[in-house]
Amino acid sequence: MRLWICCVFITLGGCSTQPREFVPIxxxxxxxxxxxxxxxxxxxxxxxxNLASTAEAGIGRGRAVVQVFDGCMxxxxxxxx
Numbered sequence: 001m002r003l004w005i006c007c008v009f010i011t012l013g014g015c016s017t018q019p020r021e022f023v024p025i026x027x028x029x030x031x032x033x034x035x036x037x038x039x040x041x042x043x044x045x046x047x048x049x050n051l052a053s054t055a056e057a058g059i060g061r062g063r064a065v066v067q068v069f070d071g072c073m074x075x076x077x078x079x080x081x
Contacts, residue, residue, distance in 0.1 A: 021081040022073050035078075042072035 022039075024030050046069040053061055070080065 022078040023081050025074075025077050025079050028077075038073070038076045038078065042069050042076070045069065045072045 022035075046065050049068040050061070050065045053064065073079075
């Protein structure tokens with residue numbers, strides 16, 4: 001039983017992703033406060049997409065939700081670094 005629990009934690013730990021960095025597309029100066037507002041808005045959009053998804057939880061659903069976040073950041077003038 002303990003071995004099974006350890007395996008679950010190891011597996012779930014491998015699913016975590018490093019936060020990505022975003023930079024303004026046009027190189028304009030952005031205040032840290034404005035970036036935080038934009039990031040929080042996009043995180044909210046990502047969470048709404050996750051809740052609305054009918055796909056089974058897994059890699060495919062995770063990628064789709066990240067694409068929502070990336071698209072939201074792009075709409076706000078950012079691109080991944």
